[in-house]
Amino acid sequence: MRMLAILLLLFSFSFANLKVVATYPWIGELVKEIGKDRVSIYVIAKGTDDPHFVVPKPSHIAKMRDADLLIMQGASLEVGFLPPLLQQSNNPKIQPGRQGLLDLSEFVKIIEKPVSVSRAMGDVHPEGNPHYQLDPHNIPILAEVIKDKLCQLDEGNCVYYKGNLEDFLRRWDAKLKVWDKGFSKLRSVKVIEYHKLYDYLLSRYGMVLVGTLEPLPGIPPTAKHIESLISQAQGVKFILQDVYHEKRTAEYVAKKLNARMVILPHDVGAVPEANNLFSLFDEILRRLNP
Ligand SMILES: [Zn+2]
Missing domain, CATH: 3.40.50.1980 (Nitrogenase molybdenum iron protein domain)
Incomplete structure (x- = not known):
């Protein structure tokens, strides 16, 4: 019995603690960098999808039903598919206003905000341009935000998440110098x-x-x-x-x-x-x- 208890204890430490659903692959990659083996990640969209028009599937709902945390890009990018998935997931932890929903658009400067909005005209950017992941200087800001959220939901592993963030920022900063130089041409x-x-x-x-x-x-x-x-x-x-x-x-x-x-x-x-x-x-x- 004691052996079994020890085994169970070992298992509980080696298994992923937090179940995270991310809407897009780049968010999933960032969570992977910070959470590593302490989180499990499910990504809704494929990299080849039009991010505005992801096709909702029952498998997405099943993953969201189980999630501790949903991380979204925001700024209306997911408005065509996420609200019905959220509703059908029936998971109170990840609903708007709860700790388990993280909208990354709140932490970066959104450009091209329209003066007057008319979605009737078909504009899919009613809150400004939502494609902010393509400024590589936004990524470290968002890595920090994700670390803070993982720490909030899983205090016990916060030191681990902080260490992973530092390691990621070191590697990212080195690459930023290369990209800044290359793109400046x-x-x-x-x-x-x-x-x-x-x-x-x-x-x-x-x-x-x-x-x-x-x-x-x-x-x-x-x-x-x-x-x-x-x-x-x-x-x-x-x-x-x-x-x-x-x-x-x-x-x-x-x-x-x-x-x-x-x-x-x-x-x-x-x-x-x-x-x-x-x-x-x-x-x-x-x-x-x-
Ligand atoms: Zn767009």
């Missing part, structure tokens, strides 16, 4: 993007956004909008294309403007080379080839 380069997906990266490194293939975030390109964009755009070097929209419009515009279409990952797993948070930014830089 792209300063003043003019780009067009399909969706307003890379704006945080562009604004961090001084690249110039000339226009988007979408007339409004979430509205597919129209012939009229594309012709007007082509007639007004000059000196554009790159058409930034995500992995989940059609590529024909970008190819057409690139040809017309003598620019280069570049497919960029926006999240971990969007392309095979971007298999963690570090390689996500390495790969974006490599594809822009400064």
Whole structure:
């Protein structure tokens, strides 16, 4: 009996303590860096999904029903799929206003906040641009926020989480120097993007956004909008294309403007080379080839 008790005790220490659900892969990766073996992580969206339009599944509800913590990107990015999942999960711990729901958008500066909002026009960015993970300088801020939350929910492992955070920040800071240097060579380069997906990266490194293939975030390109964009755009070097929209419009515009279409990952797993948070930014830089 005593042996069994010892075994049970050992098991309770080696098993993950906190069950975390993250909406997107990059959030899951960050939780993994801080929580390591003391948390279990389930990620709802795939890196290849359009982050605005993730398809809700019963398996998501089952994982959310069991979760101690749900971490979301916020700023309306999940508004199309998360509220019904939350409701059906029937888990009081992770509902809005509770300790078990963490909205990361509350901790970074959201850009492009509209003066007046009309979702009726179809704009999927009613609270401003939600794609803030693509400024690599936002990541350390959010790593700290996640450490604080894990400490709040699991005090017993707080020293462990703090140690992991310090180790992560050390490695991230070293890479930030490399990225800052690499991306600085792209300063003043003019780009067009399909969706307003890379704006945080562009604004961090001084690249110039000339226009988007979408007339409004979430509205597919129209012939009229594309012709007007082509007639007004000059000196554009790159058409930034995500992995989940059609590529024909970008190819057409690139040809017309003598620019280069570049497919960029926006999240971990969007392309095979971007298999963690570090390689996500390495790969974006490599594809822009400064
Ligand atoms: Zn968007």
